Amino acid sequence: MKKTMISLVAAGALVLSAAPLQAGAVGNGPNYGGNETINTSILHTYSELASFLQTQEAKQKDMELEVIGQSVKGRDLYLVKYMKNPENPTILFLTQQHGNEQLTTEGAIEFIKHLGTGKMKGVTDNVNILIVPMLNPDGAMGDVDFSLDDYVASGDRHLTRYNALGVDLNRDHVTKIQPETQALHFNVMQKYDIDYMIDLHHQGADRVINGDELVSGSILYPTTPNVDPEVLEGSKKLGAVVYDAINPKGWGTLGKYPGGSAETISRNGIAVEYGISTLLFEMRGMSDHAYEDYVLGQKSNGYLIKQTITTLESTVKAIGDGSIDSKDTSFWDTLPEQTSRQSEEDE
């Protein structure tokens, strides 16, 4: 009798612990519930990123590193360039406008590594690649003029969405007041002939489609009425490349991001101001936050970094070989729009 009770209890415990995994095993990993490890010291610091970029520039003959400006606290902001032929189409990847959304930068680091190896051989012959990694290094390093005491991650630093002055850089693309936004616009957007841009972010960990299926990310094209139809079509094709690369993966479940029309946001503003086809990609879960339900346990890091690498590699290949031009964009009509269980502080 006693034995039976124990096995019943054990069976019950198994069912309980298995349930969250079954809900959406793809790229799932644990949420932060106060028990899982969230340690920011496993992420690249700004200095580690800077020395990585300098080392790669010395190693890779096709790569050039440019300083495009400084953050509020004086950190150099970097642009990584692979520009063999000005006639080639050009794509820009932007990461970490929001300092607490770091796995996109971790993915960009791996992508830059791959560009220096045989794995990506020949790709830069036909496409120019620009990368601005960690546009908000002060926020990423928690070197800001406001308190982060209530942030949940452990480790030697906190990471925050805002820049050192508490400004959301992704609301500054019209007025361009912050030095980080100015560096991006004056020394990248206005200086290079860019055709495509992917702006990489992280959103809350609990976003779902189809009722209760957790997404590994969500995507969206420009949704301002002022966008040129051809630019919009290019954005939708860019999204199609990403969707076809990610969604068939076991860990990939993409939704449509429910975005508005504000042009203060790069996805809209940059599409309208420069005629660049833009795509927003919001990955699941943040590296640190004051809200526990925004932060994702670090067991998911591998999937999310892989999601970034896949996104970057698939788009440069599709632009380089021209296959992006014949992409079918009809999936957008049926892509389920994600919903939020909690508040929305995304994009």
Ligand SMILES: [Zn+2]
């Ligand atoms: Zn963001």
